[in-house]
Amino acid sequence: MALLRVTSPHAHGPMSTPRVMQNVLLATVPGIVVLTHFFGFGTLVNLLWACLVALVCEAAALKLRRRPIGFYLKDCSALVTATLLAIALPPYSPWWLIAVGIACAILLAKHLYGGLGYNPFNPAMAGYVILLISFPLQMTAWTPPRGLGQTPGLVEALQACFWPSSYDGVTMATPLDLMKQNSSLLVADLWAQTPQFGRWAGLGWEWVNLAFLAGGAWLLYLRVFSWHAPLAMLASLGLFAAVFYDGGSSASGGSPLFHLLSGATMFGAFFIVTDPVTSAVSVRGRLVYGAMIGALVYIIRVRGNYPDAVAFAVLIMNFAAPLIDNYTQPRTYGRRRDGSEQ
Amino acid sequence: MTDVSYRELSLNGLWKNNPAIVQLLGLCPLLAVTGSVVNATGLAAATTLVLVCSNTAVSLVRNIVSDAIRLPAFVMIIAAAVSCIELLMQAFAYELYEILGIFLPLITTNCVILGRADGFASRNGVVPAAYDGFVMGAGFGLVLVFLGAIRELLGTGALFANMDLLFGPDAAQWKITVIDDYPNFLLAILPPGAFIFTGLIIAGKNLVDARIKRRRDALKAAPVKGAKRVRVTGHIS
Numbered sequence: 001m002a003l004l005r006v007t008s009p010h011a012h013g014p015m016s017t018p019r020v021m022q023n024v025l026l027a028t029v030p031g032i033v034v035l036t037h038f039f040g041f042g043t044l045v046n047l048l049w050a051c052l053v054a055l056v057c058e059a060a061a062l063k064l065r066r067r068p069i070g071f072y073l074k075d076c077s078a079l080v081t082a083t084l085l086a087i088a089l090p091p092y093s094p095w096w097l098i099a100v101g102i103a104c105a106i107l108l109a110k111h112l113y114g115g116l117g118y119n120p121f122n123p124a125m126a127g128y129v130i131l132l133i134s135f136p137l138q139m140t141a142w143t144p145p146r147g148l149g150q151t152p153g154l155v156e157a158l159q160a161c162f163w164p165s166s167y168d169g170v171t172m173a174t175p176l177d178l179m180k181q182n183s184s185l186l187v188a189d190l191w192a193q194t195p196q197f198g199r200w201a202g203l204g205w206e207w208v209n210l211a212f213l214a215g216g217a218w219l220l221y222l223r224v225f226s227w228h229a230p231l232a233m234l235a236s237l238g239l240f241a242a243v244f245y246d247g248g249s250s251a252s253g254g255s256p257l258f259h260l261l262s263g264a265t266m267f268g269a270f271f272i273v274t275d276p277v278t279s280a281v282s283v284r285g286r287l288v289y290g291a292m293i294g295a296l297v298y299i300i301r302v303r304g305n306y307p308d309a310v311a312f313a314v315l316i317m318n319f320a321a322p323l324i325d326n327y328t329q330p331r332t333y334g335r336r337r338d339g340s341e342q
Numbered sequence: 343m344t345d346v347s348y349r350e351l352s353l354n355g356l357w358k359n360n361p362a363i364v365q366l367l368g369l370c371p372l373l374a375v376t377g378s379v380v381n382a383t384g385l386a387a388a389t390t391l392v393l394v395c396s397n398t399a400v401s402l403v404r405n406i407v408s409d410a411i412r413l414p415a416f417v418m419i420i421a422a423a424v425s426c427i428e429l430l431m432q433a434f435a436y437e438l439y440e441i442l443g444i445f446l447p448l449i450t451t452n453c454v455i456l457g458r459a460d461g462f463a464s465r466n467g468v469v470p471a472a473y474d475g476f477v478m479g480a481g482f483g484l485v486l487v488f489l490g491a492i493r494e495l496l497g498t499g500a501l502f503a504n505m506d507l508l509f510g511p512d513a514a515q516w517k518i519t520v521i522d523d524y525p526n527f528l529l530a531i532l533p534p535g536a537f538i539f540t541g542l543i544i545a546g547k548n549l550v551d552a553r554i555k556r557r558r559d560a561l562k563a564a565p566v567k568g569a570k571r572v573r574v575t576g577h578i579s
Binding site: 096 | 523525526527528529530532538
């Protein structure tokens with residue numbers, strides 16, 4: 001009898017890389033729809049232009065590196081990076097802003113390090129941070145959500161993107177900005193006096209976050225990622241916000257619900273923190289990784305210079321992920337924790 | 343080392359053994375002050391002057407100073423040269439002196455200078471040592487100015503701004519605005535941009551080297567037309 005020598009692992013994951021990427025793309029749909037509902041077509045224009053630039057950059061990088069272009073383009077990883085960055089950028093961004101961000105993300109953060117699977121930093125967040133420190137003015141220009149002002153139409157969105165000098169948009173401080181700048185009002189008074197706040201968090205933002213939560217929950221159900229990192233992040237962010245809530249005084253950083261449903265919290269928790277390449281690998285490592293990101297998000301949001309912090313927190317912890325993995329290696333079956341045989 | 347080839351020295355300083363992008367020495371000023379062409383030029387000139395002075399002085403005293411105390415002695419010489427340059431800059435380019443700030447006195451600790459003093463000047467005659475200081479400084483300075491130009495162009499959309507700090511009031515008009523209404527790309531001016539662009543310059547140099555090598559290999563392998571048997575020793579070139 002001929003025995004085929006097949007080495008372990010014998011169980012195969014049913015999901016290939018393109019499949020995972022496509023699922024992630026699908027899971028962003030509810031969030032994009034809600035973003036478009038509240039902020040107009042700007043997000044969609046961002047998205048299309050970002051995808052186009054990303055495919056061109058990816059193809060160029062692959063050509064330079066003499067890799068098969070079609071094979072790697074079909075894995076959709078460039079599209080995922082583009083989508084995540086496009087969602088994070090303010091709607092009605094000019095074309096060059098998006099192009100610079102995508103080029104930095106794909107060329108610098110991904111291909112300089114060896115392409116998909118070798119990048120130590122999340123490309124989308126690296127691109128976002130480069131843009132944020134380079135163009136702070138353009139990167140904080142969020143239009144008012146539906147209900148607080150006119151939402152620009154499709155033509156105006158295209159004009160804002162491709163002919164920015166002729167476009168004159170209205171921008172408004174985001175709820176996180178307001179909460180950060182507040183120094184004299186009780187949280188309840190701030191809520192009552194500024195129209196940007198809604199039921200639990202910012203008007204519009206709470207629904208955006210809930211939509212990304214829904215998309216993330218679907219990915220969790222499909223087992224694209226495990227629950228450890230995102231839930232640890234949300235739990236530690238909520239815990240920090242609860243501890244420093246200070247009864248809603250003027251020095252309060254905002255309620256836990258406000259932080260969980262503001263800015264990029266849910267988007268970050270389910271689409272950025274779960275990046276399999278740049279996060280910690282072991283189960284305990286993922287818990288530590290997520291919890292540290294949650295803590296950093298709160299600290300930078302409340303004490304730092306920038307209103308939102310998910311990108312910074314993720315990049316810092318990307319740095320730390322190999323160290324975390326080093327200290328959280330699981331026990332090998334049949335051995336003691338220190339590695340000696342039983 | 344008695345016979346020194348000046349061609350070899352120049353090639354080493356400017357390209358093959360360039361202090362900034364091959365030896366990766368003196369990175370601290372390289373990263374810190376190359377935000378604009380004028381800053382880079384100022385520091386490049388100061389570093390080159392110091393290198394020439396210190397190499398010359400070290401070469402002069404190389405037979406007097408004993409091996410055991412050579413490093414402190416060299417550092418004293420370098421520090422003296424740096425102090426002179428600093429005073430000169432205070433006198434003739436005070437505003438630039440203010441901008442360069444701590445990085446002028448820090449030239450003392452620039453490894454390029456101590457490296458050349460110990461590695462070359464202390465073993466060679468005065469003229470080769472001075473020449474080596476000059477080409478090494480030039481190699482370092484060219485990279486500095488090139489990096490400054492890239493960063494200034496990408497960061498502010500203009501080139502040669504504020505050159506009057508170094509070259510007198512006439513140079514104020516040297517500024518070339520390449521792109522009007524340019525949104526400043528701050529990353530290029532900030533230190534991370536310096537790291538990224540230094541890396542890209544090094545990559546570019548390696549690319550050029552690889553091209554040259556490939557071309558040379560191709561030339562070597564190509565059969566010489568018409569020549570069937572040539573009795574020579576060594577390579578046909």
